[in-house]
Amino acid sequence: MAATAPRVLRAVIEYDGTAFAGSQVQPNARTVQGELETALNRLIGERTRVQLAGRTDAGVHATGQVVAFRHPRELPRGADLPAFQRRLNAALPRDLAVRSLRLAPAGFDPRRDARRRVYRYRILMNGMRRPLEAHRTLEIDDPLDVDAMKAAAARMVGEHDFASLGSHVHGRTVRELAEVRITRRGDLVEVRVTANAFLRRMVRSMVALLLEVGRGRLAPERVDEILSGRARALHGRAAPARGLTLERVVY
Amino acid sequence: MAATAPRVLRAVIEYDGTAFAGSQVQPNARTVQGELETALNRLIGERTRVQLAGRTDAGVHATGQVVAFRHPRELPRGADLPAFQRRLNAALPRDLAVRSLRLAPAGFDPRRDARRRVYRYRILMNGMRRPLEAHRTLEIDDPLDVDAMKAAAARMVGEHDFASLGSHVHGRTVRELAEVRITRRGDLVEVRVTANAFLRRMVRSMVALLLEVGRGRLAPERVDEILSGRARALHGRAAPARGLTLERVVY
Numbered sequence: 001m002a003a004t005a006p007r008v009l010r011a012v013i014e015y016d017g018t019a020f021a022g023s024q025v026q027p028n029a030r031t032v033q034g035e036l037e038t039a040l041n042r043l044i045g046e047r048t049r050v051q052l053a054g055r056t057d058a059g060v061h062a063t064g065q066v067v068a069f070r071h072p073r074e075l076p077r078g079a080d081l082p083a084f085q086r087r088l089n090a091a092l093p094r095d096l097a098v099r100s101l102r103l104a105p106a107g108f109d110p111r112r113d114a115r116r117r118v119y120r121y122r123i124l125m126n127g128m129r130r131p132l133e134a135h136r137t138l139e140i141d142d143p144l145d146v147d148a149m150k151a152a153a154a155r156m157v158g159e160h161d162f163a164s165l166g167s168h169v170h171g172r173t174v175r176e177l178a179e180v181r182i183t184r185r186g187d188l189v190e191v192r193v194t195a196n197a198f199l200r201r202m203v204r205s206m207v208a209l210l211l212e213v214g215r216g217r218l219a220p221e222r223v224d225e226i227l228s229g230r231a232r233a234l235h236g237r238a239a240p241a242r243g244l245t246l247e248r249v250v251y
Numbered sequence: 252m253a254a255t256a257p258r259v260l261r262a263v264i265e266y267d268g269t270a271f272a273g274s275q276v277q278p279n280a281r282t283v284q285g286e287l288e289t290a291l292n293r294l295i296g297e298r299t300r301v302q303l304a305g306r307t308d309a310g311v312h313a314t315g316q317v318v319a320f321r322h323p324r325e326l327p328r329g330a331d332l333p334a335f336q337r338r339l340n341a342a343l344p345r346d347l348a349v350r351s352l353r354l355a356p357a358g359f360d361p362r363r364d365a366r367r368r369v370y371r372y373r374i375l376m377n378g379m380r381r382p383l384e385a386h387r388t389l390e391i392d393d394p395l396d397v398d399a400m401k402a403a404a405a406r407m408v409g410e411h412d413f414a415s416l417g418s419h420v421h422g423r424t425v426r427e428l429a430e431v432r433i434t435r436r437g438d439l440v441e442v443r444v445t446a447n448a449f450l451r452r453m454v455r456s457m458v459a460l461l462l463e464v465g466r467g468r469l470a471p472e473r474v475d476e477i478l479s480g481r482a483r484a485l486h487g488r489a490a491p492a493r494g495l496t497l498e499r500v501v502y
């Protein structure tokens with residue numbers, strides 16, 4: 001019973017991004033990292049630093065963001081983790097919660113060790129509205145040509161320089177998109193994007209581009225020119241944060 | 252193209268009940284009926300009265316509430332209804348929307364003509380939390396014995412006097428419960444209740460009773476005594492409105 005374990009904890013967290021200024025800590029702003037660190041500091045009794053797998057902008061949600069933090073004292077294996085998770089959830093605000101918690105190997109880095117990130121963007125078209133889902137859906141009046149969107153999405157898959165669809169403060173802007181899957185159920189269109197890593201605002205810029213295609217304002221073939229930087233049809237426009245959710249991080 | 256149709260319209264509506272004082276119009280309170288009538292008055296240009304299939308209390312949601320209203324002018328068949336639905340949705344607040352709209356036979360009464368009403372109550376147990384669903388879920392710390400809840404629910408099905416589990420300003424308190432279905436996925440327990448009609452607060456009182464059973468504080472067999480009025484274990488307690496949604500009205 002006195003067996004001890006490594007002290008790096010890995011948590012899968014969910015948040016409603018509506019009232020957050022983003023995931024990363026910022027001065028004078030309410031952030032996911034800030035609220036997590038405040039709750040952990042209170043529970044653990046000393047300053048705790050949280051690392052996040054993916055940076056999400058203001059208003060973007062998560063059902064499967066992954067975070068890691070060190071617990072300064074030794075935790076008994078197993079049974080006490082659920083109790084710690086409950087105490088942590090009780091200390092967190094209503095729009096942020098830990099869905100699962102487990103021990104991670106020492107040195108676990110949720111950002112660098114991530115192999116794939118999966119985002120989902122929800123669009124309700126044709127002027128339809130779903131009030132109980134409004135906080136996590138973009139509602140638009142237009143119909144969308146989903147087949148044209150799929151054709152455009154296929155041109156995004158693979159390795160490209162995504163500089164025209166996102167930004168990165170330092171380093172290369174080449175990323176490899178593993179999959180862009182577009183599904184439709186009634187008036188709900190979902191865009192699910194998987195890659196090893198994304199540039200800033202990249203998913204929302206991709207969705208803005210796909211919306212232009214779906215509305216018939218841009219031919220799917222134009223995607224190639226935009227990706228190659230020969231056309232910048234979007235002028236940096238991004239789809240609203242509300243529709244976007246970080247769904248999963250795969251290790 | 253000039254063919255005209257009956258002027259009673261039937262709408263399926265969805266609302267997030269959080270910011271409503273209930274469905275039925277009340278003086279000095281924000282209600283579903285009040286917001287619908289305000290929007291319709293503005294669109295139609297004269298006073299419109301809305302009838303609702305089911306009364307829902309403050310904080311209770313709906314994905315399939317049914318309402319009816321008369322349109323004073325003749326509407327062309329078919330094509331104009333989607334356009335009218337869009338204009339209506341544009342005039343409604345964000346937490347209330349029309350999901351479908353069609354012509355009803357003259358004399359259609361959404362309350363009296365309803366054959367079945369289906370409510371769903373969502374409970375997240377074991378201290379789990381889902382921030383993106385929190386507005387429509389009751390979150391509890393305890394585990395629930397779902398089998399015991401199912402045994403208790405089975406005793407509620409059929410014709411009973413539900414006076415101990417609800418109120419009615421006039422008339423009989425006998426109702427016939429067609430089905431109480433309890434399902435579990437992970438930590439989410441859902442109670443789906445179907446009847447021709449319900450007393451006020453009846454579903455939430457039933458859920459409060461089922462929660463007592465699930466927590467092991469009340470044996471399933473005690474349900475019989477409570478229904479027969481020989482025991483009033485609940486003292487009128489009802490489960491919080493947040494977890495309850497009027498899902499469907501069947502005609």
